[in-house]
Amino acid sequence: MDALTREPVQIQPRARSRLRVWGMVLLCLLVIAAIVWGIWFFPAGSSASKTRDRDAGQPIPVVTAVAATKDVPIYLDGLGTVQAFYTVTMKVFVDGPLLSVNFKEGQDVHKGDVLAQIDPRTYQAALDNATAKKAQDEAQLANAKLDLARYQKLIANNYTSAQQADTTKALVAQYTALVQQDQAQIDTARTQLSYTTIVSPINGRTGIRQVDPGNIVHAADTAGIVVITQLEPISVLFNLPQQALPAVAKAMEAGNATVLAMAQDAMGGASRLLDSGTLTVLDNQVDSTTGTIKLKATFQNARHRLWPGGFVSVQLQTDVAKDAVVVPPSAVQRGPRGSYVFLVGDDNTAKRRAVTIGYEDDQGSVVTAGLKGGDKVVIDGASRLSDGSKVAVAKPDTGSTGPEQPTAPGTNRQRQGTRG
Numbered sequence: 001m002d003a004l005t006r007e008p009v010q011i012q013p014r015a016r017s018r019l020r021v022w023g024m025v026l027l028c029l030l031v032i033a034a035i036v037w038g039i040w041f042f043p044a045g046s047s048a049s050k051t052r053d054r055d056a057g058q059p060i061p062v063v064t065a066v067a068a069t070k071d072v073p074i075y076l077d078g079l080g081t082v083q084a085f086y087t088v089t090m091k092v093f094v095d096g097p098l099l100s101v102n103f104k105e106g107q108d109v110h111k112g113d114v115l116a117q118i119d120p121r122t123y124q125a126a127l128d129n130a131t132a133k134k135a136q137d138e139a140q141l142a143n144a145k146l147d148l149a150r151y152q153k154l155i156a157n158n159y160t161s162a163q164q165a166d167t168t169k170a171l172v173a174q175y176t177a178l179v180q181q182d183q184a185q186i187d188t189a190r191t192q193l194s195y196t197t198i199v200s201p202i203n204g205r206t207g208i209r210q211v212d213p214g215n216i217v218h219a220a221d222t223a224g225i226v227v228i229t230q231l232e233p234i235s236v237l238f239n240l241p242q243q244a245l246p247a248v249a250k251a252m253e254a255g256n257a258t259v260l261a262m263a264q265d266a267m268g269g270a271s272r273l274l275d276s277g278t279l280t281v282l283d284n285q286v287d288s289t290t291g292t293i294k295l296k297a298t299f300q301n302a303r304h305r306l307w308p309g310g311f312v313s314v315q316l317q318t319d320v321a322k323d324a325v326v327v328p329p330s331a332v333q334r335g336p337r338g339s340y341v342f343l344v345g346d347d348n349t350a351k352r353r354a355v356t357i358g359y360e361d362d363q364g365s366v367v368t369a370g371l372k373g374g375d376k377v378v379i380d381g382a383s384r385l386s387d388g389s390k391v392a393v394a395k396p397d398t399g400s401t402g403p404e405q406p407t408a409p410g411t412n413r414q415r416q417g418t419r420g
Contacts, residue, residue: 059392062381064344065328069373072321080238080314082306084229086202091224092217093195101213109200120196127189134182141175148172204230229308234301238314239292247318259297260315274305326364331377342378342385352387
């Protein structure tokens, strides 16, 4: 009777929640198993598997290139600032109204060209006054000289006193000094008058005009009329690490320190050559704060591709590697044990070869050890290769490259290679 009247056992809420979680886990496992089963046994999966089985053991397509032997110029890289060979701010030396401006903004001018004119009348009057004063003193000097000559004759015959002759002699000296002073005043007035005509002191190009005709200009004005910069030739200032000092000094002594100025294309493309010049100045001290040496190169800039104030990439040629073994940069692979390339033999088998890279730029990598001229190296497809892989050599795709264009050496960089 007690057993029949016993109440049913109730499941606690915590146990019920645990059962629900395990149920959801079991459901997820069943879904995953169904997906794996569908992928494995679906007909498309079988086709892909068959394709992989068919490709296994087939030669790997690669593109190769032959290691060349040639002379390679060695460059050092730097960032330079273009600086005008001469820069002149045309300021006035005298005060007065600016009558005319005889140049156009951005115009090429030559040394001696008249750029502006200040009202000269005041300074012309001062010159005329000084000239008249000199003529007056010269007349008095001439009269004093005649009196001195007469007194000297009278002294010889004892008809006058020596004191009178001495007084006349002193008067001649006084008028002589006045004439010299008048000449100095004339020179000053003539110089002031010449300052009213403003001429260009150099060959160059004018900038933006700072003062318009009709304004009163003063010698104390801080701003000039215009700034003239010489563009032909032009200079580039750049810095290099002090470790490069021996190579730079050696190149300057040899007389072949060629400098290339390059600009980076808008979308980060390859560098393009702007102009070629020569290294003219090696600074006499190293900057102790940065550990760099300052250099200056001069460019003819005949096509005005270099502009004052602009930034350019600089390539300084310091040496030439004679008969160097050169491969395309894409042929060089780098791993934990150093640099290496894949060689392709006559049996179309790829062999891994450790190499040492001495110098590298966008045009080629100089191999100092591990290769010889004529070796065939892989330049495309090396990521799929291993030592001993069979390869199928394909021809490089040259259809989209177009005609060859003259290019600069690019962003060169000097690296110390390591053996694999």
